[in-house]
């Protein structure tokens with residue numbers, strides 16, 4: 034399998050491995066969710082993962098920061114293998130940002146406090162510095178004026194952008210997105226995708242579970258199609274969309290692209 | 292085309308957007324409110340009058356007994372005896388004579404200023420802690436939970452080297468003892484309850500198991516039994532020569548008992564926190580304790596404030612059970628006072644119990660109001 038690093042607007046892929054999954058398997062009880070997953074992510078890659086509901090996409094990316102535990106195989110993130118060792122897991126989580134479908138903002142804290150919490154407590158950053166950084170990223174996601182509101186007072190799109198800013202404040206090396214736009218109204222999807230495009234253009238390594246195929250075409254350098262816990266097909270977006278090889282992929286694409 | 296919808300028109304488009312209008316007036320005055328809520332139908336009208344009648348019966352009886360027919364001063368029972376045909380209500384004169392004992396038990400009168408100092412400092416610190424807008428919460432917490440207990444102990448118990456004569460706990464009593472037991476119980480049961488609630492939800496089987504055993508043990512035993520065990524059985528288990536203070540023993544019992552209930556209340560709150568909050572915190576690299584202290588507990592505790600205060604109120608009232616094992620808390624000393632032959636009258640006991648009910652009620656009602664205030668305060672602005 035060779036991956037053509039496709040240059041888009043100066044987004045470049047280096048040959049430094051950031052995430053490596055080797056023969057990863059996972060079960061929920063008897064149910065085999067992930068089957069022999071092999072995946073190597075290089076620095077600067079923008080990978081879009083798609084597939085039918087229940088195919089294991091969320092489980093796959095949640096294994097990368099150990100929100101889910103895998104039972105067989107190896108996952109190596111930034112040179113560290115994920116094991117039981119909670120200290121190592123916490124170290125990896127500091128370097129790996131995650132954005133959830135339902136935002137998971139902390140409702141009892143203001144937007145600014147949501148963003149500064151982890152830098153202050155996890156990185157021991159002085160409060161003032163953390164606030165400066167938070168404001169910087171809130172500007173990047175275009176909502177600096179909401180900094181002192183509570184998450185419950187924001188629209189879904191704004192909340193998701195806060196969630197992105199919150200992750201970025203930890204200065205992560207990899208960002209994981211689990212269907213970041215699928216809980217949003219159509220008019221808010223674009224504002225979140227725009228922020229994600231900016232992020233991709235800044236060179237961030239991203240793994241994105243999404244069905245936004247426009248986004249995949251625009252920024253992804255690789256699209257992965259999963260079904261029944263397996264990687265069925267992966268390719269660069271042009272090839273993937275215009276010339277899918279597997280019948281499952283064809284069927285899936287015909288259903289979502291109309 | 293105007294921008295009102297004509298019924299017969301099937302198609303329509305708006306040329307001007309409507310400006311916002313103020314809402315209709317909320318209430319139509321007192322009369323309107325009464326018509327709507329009290330007299331909306333003949334059935335409601337009957338209920339209203341029956342209710343009013345019952346209220347009238349209770350209130351008029353209480354006013355008659357506690358104020359109109361009451362005896363306010365006197366030296367002995369003759370003041371409160373019905374002679375000359377006059378109805379006799381509450382014998383407040385008796386309460387006045389015993390009042391000092393009700394407040395301080397057998398604490399020497401010339402040393403009672405120490406108790407008042409402890410009250411005053413506690414009240415100031417508590418005010419700073421409980422008023423949300425007051426500054427310096429961290430300093431106040433440190434003072435209240437670390438320095439204050441030591442200070443209070445030194446003041447109440449005494450320390451000869453400081454010129455404060457030692458007053459044995461056997462002489463403590465009355466409302467003072469009730470407050471000491473309740474305060475210690477509250478201060479211990481909240482943190483301990485939180486720890487056991489977390490323990491019960493822990494991933495580690497040993498910790499979970501210990502927590503479950505602790506909680507289920509204390510929940511399964513009546514407080515009376517706990518108190519008897521602490522006063523009668525505990526000394527048998529202690530190694531020879533070790534004695535535990537007569538007040539400390541039930542104190543520990545009450546505190547652990549309340550902890551178990553508190554743990555279950557807090558666990559309810561923890562269970563109501565969505566999984567996403569845990570994941571959001573974990574994904575940022577927070578440690579377990581950071582996640583719990585900064586994200587989960589603030590939300591969970593806020594949710595169960597009514598339950599927490601309910602447990603506090605229960606604890607406050609349960610302190611009266613220590614009178615059964617021979618401590619002279621407010622209830623204990625009040626009952627002892629009934630044996631005072633000098634004041635034996637038919638109205639003495641009713642007066643004392645009315646007084647007791649009033650004192651307990653004031654404290655419990657205060658806690659309840661504070662909890663309501665806190666809920667409203669915490670819910671403004673960012674309620675989801």
Ligand SMILES: Nc1ncnc2c1ncn2[C@@H]1O[C@H](COP(=O)(O)OP(=O)(O)OP(=O)(O)O)[C@@H](O)[C@H]1O
Nearest residue numbers: 061062064066084085086087088089090091092093
């Ligand atoms: N905690 C769990 N316990 C048992 N089964 C689970 C659990 N979480 C997920 N599953 C199952 O594992 C399978 C894969 O779930 P996963 O959430 O990874 O799918 P997905 O591809 O993200 O789907 P979707 O598009 O609906 O989000 C599903 O069939 C789901 O029912």
Ligand SMILES: [Mg+2]
Nearest residue numbers: 090091092212
């Ligand atoms: Mg999913």
